[in-house]
Amino acid sequence: xxxxxxxxxxxxxxxxxxxxxxxxxxxxxxxxxxxxxxxxxxxxxxxxxxxxxxxxxxxxxxxxxxxxxxxxxxxxxxxxxxxxxxxxxxxxxxxxxxxxxxxxxxxxxxxxxxxxxxxxxxxxxxxxxxxxxxxxxxxxxxxxxxxxxxxxxxxxxxxxxxxxxxxxxxxxxxxxxxxxxxxxxxxxxxxxxxxxxxxxxxxxxxxxxxxxxxxxxxxxxxxxxxxxxxxxxxxxxxxxxxxxxxxxxxxxxxxxxxxxxxxxxxxxxxxxxxxxxxxxxxxxxxxxxxxxxxxxxxxxxxxxxxxxxxxxxxxxxxxxxxxxxxxxxxxxxxxxxxxxxxxxxxxxxxxxxxxxxxxxxxxxxxxxxxxxxxxxxxxxxxxxxxxxxxxxxxxxxxxxxxxxxxxxxxxxxxxxxxxxxxxxxxxxxxxxxxxxxxxxxxxxxxxxxxxxxxxxxxxxxxxxxxxxxxxxxxxxxxxxxxxxxxxxxxxxxxxxxxxxxxxxxxxxxxxxxxxxxxxxxxxxxxxxxxxxxxxxxxxxxxxxxxxxxxxxxxxxxxxxxxxxxxxxxxxxxxxxxxxxxxxxxxxxxxxxxxxxxxxxxxxxxxxxxxxxxxxxxxxxxxxxxxxxxxxxxxxxxxxxxxxxxxxxxxxxxxxxxxxxxxxxxxxxxxxxxxxxxxxxxxxxxxxxxxxxxxxxxxxxxxxxxxxxxxxxxxxxxxxxxxxxxxxxxxxxxxxxxxxxxxxxxxxxxxxxxxxxxxxxxxxxxxx
Numbered sequence: 001x002x003x004x005x006x007x008x009x010x011x012x013x014x015x016x017x018x019x020x021x022x023x024x025x026x027x028x029x030x031x032x033x034x035x036x037x038x039x040x041x042x043x044x045x046x047x048x049x050x051x052x053x054x055x056x057x058x059x060x061x062x063x064x065x066x067x068x069x070x071x072x073x074x075x076x077x078x079x080x081x082x083x084x085x086x087x088x089x090x091x092x093x094x095x096x097x098x099x100x101x102x103x104x105x106x107x108x109x110x111x112x113x114x115x116x117x118x119x120x121x122x123x124x125x126x127x128x129x130x131x132x133x134x135x136x137x138x139x140x141x142x143x144x145x146x147x148x149x150x151x152x153x154x155x156x157x158x159x160x161x162x163x164x165x166x167x168x169x170x171x172x173x174x175x176x177x178x179x180x181x182x183x184x185x186x187x188x189x190x191x192x193x194x195x196x197x198x199x200x201x202x203x204x205x206x207x208x209x210x211x212x213x214x215x216x217x218x219x220x221x222x223x224x225x226x227x228x229x230x231x232x233x234x235x236x237x238x239x240x241x242x243x244x245x246x247x248x249x250x251x252x253x254x255x256x257x258x259x260x261x262x263x264x265x266x267x268x269x270x271x272x273x274x275x276x277x278x279x280x281x282x283x284x285x286x287x288x289x290x291x292x293x294x295x296x297x298x299x300x301x302x303x304x305x306x307x308x309x310x311x312x313x314x315x316x317x318x319x320x321x322x323x324x325x326x327x328x329x330x331x332x333x334x335x336x337x338x339x340x341x342x343x344x345x346x347x348x349x350x351x352x353x354x355x356x357x358x359x360x361x362x363x364x365x366x367x368x369x370x371x372x373x374x375x376x377x378x379x380x381x382x383x384x385x386x387x388x389x390x391x392x393x394x395x396x397x398x399x400x401x402x403x404x405x406x407x408x409x410x411x412x413x414x415x416x417x418x419x420x421x422x423x424x425x426x427x428x429x430x431x432x433x434x435x436x437x438x439x440x441x442x443x444x445x446x447x448x449x450x451x452x453x454x455x456x457x458x459x460x461x462x463x464x465x466x467x468x469x470x471x472x473x474x475x476x477x478x479x480x481x482x483x484x485x486x487x488x489x490x491x492x493x494x495x496x497x498x499x500x501x502x503x504x505x506x507x508x509x510x511x512x513x514x515x516x517x518x519x520x521x522x523x524x525x526x527x528x529x530x531x532x533x534x535x536x537x538x539x540x541x542x543x544x545x546x547x548x549x550x551x552x553x554x555x556x557x558x559x560x561x562x563x564x565x566x567x568x569x570x571x572x573x574x575x576x577x578x579x580x581x582x583x584x585x586x587x588x589x590x591x592x593x594x595x596x597x598x599x600x601x602x603x604x605x606x607x608x609x610x611x612x613x614x615x616x617x618x619x620x621x622x623x624x625x626x627x628x629x630x631x632x633x634x635x636x637x638x639x640x641x642x643x644x645x646x647x648x649x650x651x652x653x654x655x656x657x658x659x660x661x662x663x664x665x666x667x668x669x670x671x672x673x674x675x676x677x678x679x680x681x682x683x684x685x686x687x688x689x690x691x692x693x694x695x696x697x698x699x700x701x702x703x704x705x706x707x708x709x710x711x712x713x714x715x716x717x718x719x720x721x722x723x724x725x726x727x728x729x730x731x732x733x734x735x736x737x738x739x740x741x742x743x744x745x746x747x748x749x750x751x752x753x754x755x756x757x758x759x760x761x762x763x764x765x766x767x
Contacts, residue, residue, distance in 0.1 A: 003037050006067045010041070013063055017056050022047055038064075038071050045077040054084040072098045072108040079115065082180065088123050089181030092116050092149060120149040123179050127153070127172065150183050157189050166193050184210055184219045188226075194293060195230055200237065201266075202293025204230035204259035231262035234292055238266055241288050245281055247273060263296055270302050274309070282306045297323050297331045304338075317342060365434050365448060441479035442581055442704045446754070448474065449704075454753045462753075463654030466760035474757055475764070478702050486588045487577040490553060494560050495570030508542040510617055511593030511690065514601050515585035517549045520556060522603040522735075524564070531569040533610040541613065543571035544592060545603075548585040550578060582683070583699035583709045590690065590698055598693050602684045604735030608634065612730050616687050619675050619727045627722025628688040628714060630681035632668050633734035640666045641734055644678025644726045645711060656759045659711050671728035678726045683710030684734050687727075692717065707758040715762075 007024060014021050023043040027036060041064055048057040058081045061074055079094035095116040102109035153176045160169035170193045173186050191206035207230060210223035239252040251268040266289050274282035286303040304319040323335035434451070436444040457465070466474075516523055523545065530536050536543065547553045553575040560573060574592060576585065586600050597617050612631075620629045633642040643663035650658045659680060663670075683699075696716050699709040714724050 003034060006064075006069065007037060009067065010060060010063060013060065014044075014056070017059065019048065019053065019056060034069070038069060038074060041069075042071075042073050042077050045074075045081065049077075049081055049084055054081040057081040058085075072102055072106075072112070076108065076111060076115075079112075083119060087180035088119050088126075089149075089176065089179050091180070092119050092123070095119070123149060123176075123181065124152065126179060127175055150181065150185065153181060154185055154189060157186075161189070161193055161196065166197050169193050170197075184213060184216055188219060188223065191226065191230075195226075195233065198237075198291070199293030200230040200234040201259070201263065201289065202295070204234060204262060205293075205295070208259040227259060228257040231256050231259060234262050234294075235265060237292060238269065238285065238288065242269070242273070242281065242285055245284070247278065247281055263294060263299075266294065267296070267298060267302060270299075270306075274302070274306050279306045279310050283310075297326045297328055301331065301334065313342070365436055365451060436477060440578065440580075441477065441483060441701070445474055445477050445704045445757070448477065449750055449753050449757065455750065459653050459752065459756065460651075461654055462756045463656045463760065465654075466656075466757065470757070471760050471764060474704075474761070484584070484701055486580055486584050488574050488588065488592075489550070489577045490547075490557070490575035491572065491592075492557065492560075493570070493572050494565035495568070506539050508595045509540040510542070510597045510599060510613065511590075511595030512536075512541065512543045512599045512601055512613075513586055513589035513593060514543070514545050514603050515582055515589070516545050516547045516552065516556065516603050517579065517585075518552060519603065520552060520559060523556060524559060526603055526606060527564050527567060527569060527571070529606045531567040533607060533613070535611060535614050537569050542593065542595060543569065544589045545571060545573050546585040546589040547573060547575045548579055548581065550575070581701065581705050583701040583703065587698035587701070590693055593690060596690055598686075598688055598690045600683065600686045602734070605633070605685050606733045608731050608733060612732065616727050616730045619725075619730070620687050620689075623675055623725060625723055626675070626677075626725035627692060627717040627720060628681060628686055629675075629725050629727055630678070630687070631685050631727050631730040631732055632671065633682065633684055634668065634731055636733065638668070640664060640668055642682045642684065643668075643671060643728070644724070645680035645682060646678075647680060647711060653756055653759070656756060657763055658755075658759055659708070668728070668731060671726075674729045675725050675727055677723050679724065680711045680714045681724050681726070683713075685732060686710065686713075688717070692720070692722075696720070703758045703761055704754050707755050708762040712762050 007027065011021050011024055014024075021044060023040040027040050041060070045057045045060060048054070048060065058078065061078045061081070064070070064074065075094050075098050079091040079098075082088075082094070083091040095112040098112035099109055099116065102112070153172065157169045157172050160166075160172060170190060173190050173193075176186060187206060188210060191203040191210075194200075194206070195203040204227050207223040207227035211220055211227055213220060235252040235256060239249045242249055242252075249269055250272055251265045254265060256262050256265055266285075270282050270285045270289070273279075273285060283303055283306040286299055286306070289299055300319050300323060304316040304323075307313075307319070308316040317339065320335040320338045324332055324339060326332040326335065434447060436447060439447060452470075514526070530543070535541065545556075547556050556573060557575075564571075572592070574588060576588065580588075590598055590600075597620065599613070599616070616629065616631060620626060623629075630642075630644065632640060635641045640663045642661050643666070644661075645659045646662055647657045648660050649655045661682075696713065698713075700712055703709050703712070718724065
């Protein structure tokens with residue numbers, strides 16, 4: 001900001017706060033130099049301070065520095081204003097800063113040095129008086145002693161702590177803070193005192209805050225180590241306390257290193273005891289955590305939940321009344337809802353008539369039509385007394401899915417619920433509904449599978465489960481036609497031939513579509529391999545990469561501009577607005593393609609020899625009975641990985657039809673006929689007429705990422721009167737599922753259930 005505008009802004013601030021500027025008005029706006037302007041500001045600050053307006057002096061300095069103006073004398077005035085307000089420690093820090101930035105011998109450095117010594121001595125004197133009043137014997141708090149002001153205070157606090165005078169040590173540190181001496185090391189020493197006073201939760205939370213500060217690496221690493229130690233002591237003490245009362249802990253033996261994780265483990269243990277009907281134990285565990293310095297509002301909430309189940313209603317309501325004004329919005333909203341529930345429904349039976357719920361509700365999924373899918377545990381059939389849904393005019397007719405080995409329940413509620421509030425045994429469930437409509441397909445289906453804990457469900461019942469319950473729920477999550485629309489965020493051509501084609505409008509004969517997700521290295525290796533084939537470098541072929549990964553697009557473009565576009569191979573890169581999945585990426589590439597023949601190819605497929613492409617297309621043209629053609633795909637050792645697929649019912653999965661690769665592991669030499677009929681083909685490499693692909697709508701986008709799209713397309717092509725064929729004399733290497741890296745559902749068990757769900761969707765689609 002220029003000096004004239006800055007001066008006007010500062011004058012306006014002062015007048016707005018009731019002060020008529022003296023020295024700023026004496027400076028002509030057009031003639032003032034910056035140094036003169038800052039000198040006038042300093043004089044104005046002094047006048048304010050002498051008029052007992054130190055607060056306004058600080059406000060003026062704040063706006064001056066905010067506008068980009070500063071000087072050591074301005075910092076000196078800030079320190080003196082802080083001193084006038086009683087913040088002695090902060091003023092010393094500012095004078096020490098001036099000493100660091102000013103050259104030796106400068107007037108500002110001399111003044112800062114004298115003031116720092118004088119005020120430091122005053123701080124030590126006040127601390128000595130404080131100690132004398134409490135009868136402490138001073139060891140380190142002498143102005144002439146070695147070290148800085150902070151070092152003297154820390155040294156004295158450590159000495160007191162080692163002498164087991166813990167409250168004295170804490171009192172000294174707090175007195176220093178009251179005088180404006182602030183440092184992470186003072187906070188660290190307070191945490192050490194709390195740990196020795198038997199408050200590991202408070203100490204852990206303090207070290208957690210210090211660990212997140214990045215300005216002092218040594219302090220950060222010390223806090224990290226001490227936080228882990230405090231968490232260990234917290235969990236060990238709660239385990240000792242509960243085991244004395246006959247409780248075997250479930251969550252306290254885990255290796256936990258952060259305060260947040262440790263407090264969550266304590267809460268889980270308290271909830272577990274309450275759900276086992278050990279209400280007195282649950283409450284005493286909560287109170288013991290409070291004694292250990294745990295200050296979480298959710299701890300108080302869980303204590304209230306135990307109290308209300310013991311019919312100690314007034315005590316619970318007092319806690320919720322206290323929490324209703326908590327700074328945690330979720331906690332305060334829950335507390336207000338509990339108070340309102342008790343006002344509207346005082347007759348609720350808090351002892352839990354009907355079945356006693358175990359773990360209450362574990363998860364809630366909300367569908368776009370308002371239905372709720374609620375998952376939890378129950379020892380018996382739920383009744384309306386146990387489960388109450390407020391803010392919704394619906395009839396409670398839950399259908400239980402008794403398909404899990406553990407006593408879980410999954411209840412589906414019809415109706416529209418704008419803000420679901422679900423209560424069990426008179427207590428509001430804390431789970432926040434996951435609104436599946438906020439997630440794109442197929443991510444919302446993956447969330448559903450992840451939340452249902454299907455790893456523990458016997459897979460031999462998969463067909464029954466999907467047919468009776470789960471399949472229809474997954475189908476209800478299918479994308480709408482509008483959601484299937486894909487936005488291309490970037491399109492760029494690389495290589496000299498692409499630029500020439502744009503000028504002569506030549507139309508390629510063959511279009512190769514390659515989806516790309518997560519692996520830049522596959523693109524680099526594949527392009528280098530393809531560029532060695534003269535056929536792929538000809539004008540008859542267009543190569544289209546569809547980057548189905550926004551995070552990968554910039555690295556891909558960077559590499560292509562720097563290296564890939566100079567390999568002698570022309571290609572196009574399409575970037576999608578988000579990760580849509582294999583089917584959508586292929587369909588988008590096909591819509592952009594111009595060749596009469598399409599080749600869909602994975603990014604982890606590499607040619608064994610040159611000349612494979614034209615030979616493959618020649619087979620397709622010479623065998624009109626074949627609507628779609630595949631190739632033999634090989635493992636690195638030369639054995640067959642894929643030579644066609646077959647759909648077979650799998651008894652291990654309740655009769656669901658899965659895709660099998662009958663030739664896997666064989667030698668490729670066993671295939672004598674150059675083109676032979678097969679039942680199905682793998683989507684790793686397919687060749688078919690573009691017109692047929694477009695007429696069928698391409699790959700269906702209703703599968704859950706990367707399974708059964710290929711066999712489904714083959715089945716639909718066969719319904720058109722064509723057959724599937726394998727070109728056995730065209731062979732390529734395949735990495736097998738490397739192109740899907742990063743797309744897997746979390747956990748091996750969930751990965752299996754994704755495949756089974758897709759198998760059911762493919763089977764259901766053919767009915």
